[in-house]
Amino acid sequence: MKKSGYQRVKRMTLFMRLNHWVVAVCMVAAVITGLYIGHPYYQTLIAEPAVDKYVMAWNRWVHFMAAIIFDVSSIVIAYLYFFSRFEKPYKKLIPNGQNIKEFWEVFVNLITFNRVKRFDSSHEDSFHVVFFTVFHLMLAWMLLTGLQLYVHGLGSGMSSIGKWWPAMLHWATDWTVVVTGGSLMDVRVSHHLTMYYILIWIMFHIYYIVWRTIFWREGDISIVFGGYKFKKSKSSQGA
Amino acid sequence: MNREHLRGLFSAKSARVDTNRGEEYYNSLFERCKKRVEELKRLEPVNGVDIMEVLEDEGVSRRDFLKWASAMTATLMLPASFTPLVAEAAEVMNRVPVIWLELQDCAGNTEALIRSDGPKVDELILDIISFEFNETLMTAAGHQAEEQLEDAMHHFKGKYLLFVEGAIPVGAGKEWCTIGASGETFEEHLHRVAKDAAAIVAVGTCATFGGVPAAAPNPTGAVGVMDIVKGKPIVNIPACPANPANMVGVILHYVLTGQIPELDSLLRPKFAFGYRIHDNCERRAHFDAGEFVEEWGDEGAQNNFCLYKVGCKGPMTFNNCSIIRYNESVNWPIGAGHGCIGCSEPDFWDKYAYERPMADANIKAPTGGVEKSVDEFGLGLLSAAAVGIGIHAAISAFAGKKDEGDE
Numbered sequence: 001m002k003k004s005g006y007q008r009v010k011r012m013t014l015f016m017r018l019n020h021w022v023v024a025v026c027m028v029a030a031v032i033t034g035l036y037i038g039h040p041y042y043q044t045l046i047a048e049p050a051v052d053k054y055v056m057a058w059n060r061w062v063h064f065m066a067a068i069i070f071d072v073s074s075i076v077i078a079y080l081y082f083f084s085r086f087e088k089p090y091k092k093l094i095p096n097g098q099n100i101k102e103f104w105e106v107f108v109n110l111i112t113f114n115r116v117k118r119f120d121s122s123h124e125d126s127f128h129v130v131f132f133t134v135f136h137l138m139l140a141w142m143l144l145t146g147l148q149l150y151v152h153g154l155g156s157g158m159s160s161i162g163k164w165w166p167a168m169l170h171w172a173t174d175w176t177v178v179v180t181g182g183s184l185m186d187v188r189v190s191h192h193l194t195m196y197y198i199l200i201w202i203m204f205h206i207y208y209i210v211w212r213t214i215f216w217r218e219g220d221i222s223i224v225f226g227g228y229k230f231k232k233s234k235s236s237q238g239a
Numbered sequence: 240m241n242r243e244h245l246r247g248l249f250s251a252k253s254a255r256v257d258t259n260r261g262e263e264y265y266n267s268l269f270e271r272c273k274k275r276v277e278e279l280k281r282l283e284p285v286n287g288v289d290i291m292e293v294l295e296d297e298g299v300s301r302r303d304f305l306k307w308a309s310a311m312t313a314t315l316m317l318p319a320s321f322t323p324l325v326a327e328a329a330e331v332m333n334r335v336p337v338i339w340l341e342l343q344d345c346a347g348n349t350e351a352l353i354r355s356d357g358p359k360v361d362e363l364i365l366d367i368i369s370f371e372f373n374e375t376l377m378t379a380a381g382h383q384a385e386e387q388l389e390d391a392m393h394h395f396k397g398k399y400l401l402f403v404e405g406a407i408p409v410g411a412g413k414e415w416c417t418i419g420a421s422g423e424t425f426e427e428h429l430h431r432v433a434k435d436a437a438a439i440v441a442v443g444t445c446a447t448f449g450g451v452p453a454a455a456p457n458p459t460g461a462v463g464v465m466d467i468v469k470g471k472p473i474v475n476i477p478a479c480p481a482n483p484a485n486m487v488g489v490i491l492h493y494v495l496t497g498q499i500p501e502l503d504s505l506l507r508p509k510f511a512f513g514y515r516i517h518d519n520c521e522r523r524a525h526f527d528a529g530e531f532v533e534e535w536g537d538e539g540a541q542n543n544f545c546l547y548k549v550g551c552k553g554p555m556t557f558n559n560c561s562i563i564r565y566n567e568s569v570n571w572p573i574g575a576g577h578g579c580i581g582c583s584e585p586d587f588w589d590k591y592a593y594e595r596p597m598a599d600a601n602i603k604a605p606t607g608g609v610e611k612s613v614d615e616f617g618l619g620l621l622s623a624a625a626v627g628i629g630i631h632a633a634i635s636a637f638a639g640k641k642d643e644g645d646e
Contacts, residue, residue, distance in 0.1 A: 038598035055529025113639035184555040196617030
């Protein structure tokens with residue numbers, strides 16, 4: 001596997017890779033079921049009695065399950081941003097000279113179609129970390145608006161796990177109503193629109209990784225499967 | 240964002256209703272209420288109307304009245320032991336003076352009260368309230384009417400309940416909405432009458448959130464009562480029209496306890512707006528089953544399927560109409576085959592009242608002006624991103640440089 005002149009660079013731990021694919025599966029599930037909840041786009045057979053179908057209920061169940069796995073994963077990722085023993089992504093977010101320069105160079109690399117490349121591409125760069133942070137912020141927004149929509153169904157103030165759950169959700173998410181425009185519908189519209197922003201993010205993410213793989217020739221796409229990419233050992237690129 | 244906004248941001252109260260506060264609480268409340276009702280009984284009635292006579296004239300038996308009293312006790316979330324007290328409170332309701340102002344509106348709330356075919360207890364109770372002033376119902380006009388208002392405000396200073404129906408225009412052109420011979424604007428009129436009120440009850444969505452007059456582009460700058468009147472207890476009873484049962488509930492609560500009922504973050508009484516339409520809807524099973532009315536009059540409509548796909552906003556609307564319905568429980572919009580239009584929520588005309596699900600709702604583009612549905616807007620963004628990526632990919636393929644490798 002290892003060619004002479006190439007060196008393996010570990011970029012993702014086993015946990016990070018597992019998390020990536022869990023999130024990816026949840027994402028697909030949440031989008032498919034979320035679109036149905038927003039506008040039921042297929043019909044259920046009229047001849048069947050209602051009790052056999054439960055189509056909306058299953059869609060919502062899958063949506064909530066995907067969401068809660070998402071939420072837990074997001075909390076873990078937020079923790080790892082600061083306390084990971086592998087790489088602490090927050091270090092690349094601090095707007096110091098080094099990070100700003102790196103961010104700019106990676107961006108230049110993208111818009112010059114890899115004709116200009118003045119950074120070490122073997123390690124995670126500032127541009128990519130900012131890009132992923134945007135994703136996590138959008139997910140956090142989905143988490144908060146989604147839980148706000150969810151808690152509407154707990155109007156009695158009770159839940160199967162106790163009163164603290166709806167109380168906590170109100171405490172944590174009621175402000176989303178105010179900032180989105182003052183009505184419950186605004187939260188719903190925002191939740192739906194943010195899905196589109198996330199889909200755009202995903203499109204670019206997949207494109208960018210494939211693009212890096214093709215143009216950098218360092219096997220970037222294998223990071224998420226095997227955890228490693230490959231770096232030319234005798235290159236003149238600065239470290 | 241000013242301080243008021245920030246305060247609202249962090250003090251939003253949930254719609255949670257505490258229906259059981261323990262025996263001790265209810266015992267002391269009962270004593271307090273009893274004392275208050277007895278005090279009221281000692282007062283001279285403001286008008287000579289006696290509830291029992293009115294009920295008898297309309298053919299409502301004592302038994303029907305007591306049935307109503309127990310239902311109202313439950314609506315107010317009080318224990319059954321309060322029923323006799325609620326009945327007594329209803330009998331002394333003519334001791335509480337009410338001034339009813341009508342501003343920028345269609346008089347729909349008054350109409351809802353007086354046009355019911357075969358008035359039931361709720362409507363009759365409102366008959367016996369001492370309406371000191373109500374533009375639509377009173378016989379006086381002009382200077383005479385104004386005198387009556389002055390009289391009532393003077394005589395019951397600090398004691399009257401002020402009911403407000405209709406939005407208040409505060410934008411450009413507000414001077415066109417005047418009332419009375421002196422040409423007072425609605426805003427001045429409301430401020431003047433509100434000053435000496437014990438509490439204000441905003442009835443209907445126009446008075447609470449601006450309602451239809453405040454719908455985009457809101458040409459008169461219409462706002463609700465709570466937006467301009469400060470420093471007074473305000474109860475909002477939105478809905479278009481507000482349910483008479485909820486109006487009676489608020490007045491009864493006031494008569495009984497001398498206080499306004501517990502409110503949610505939008506100042507709506509929790510006993511009425513602590514429920515989501517969707518959760519008590521008779522068509523909810525069809526929602527869960529995925530059985531929807533696809534178009535008006537289709538097979539699903541004939542089978543009372545869920546109206547979500549033709550725009551029902553029950554899942555985001557808090558009101559008790561799915562429980563108590565309208566016109567003494569005869570029917571309500573969803574029962575009649577049309578989805579909820581969220582008429583008791585803020586901005587309902589722009590954001591709720593369309594016969595499509597939310598994903599097909601028109602939203603304002605960030606540039607303003609052109610309206611697109613959420614999905615159209617989202618798909619537009621997706622397409623733009625796809626085109627951008629395609630261009631980048633094409634130029635990369637032709638002009639990009641691949642890094643040196645072992646070829």
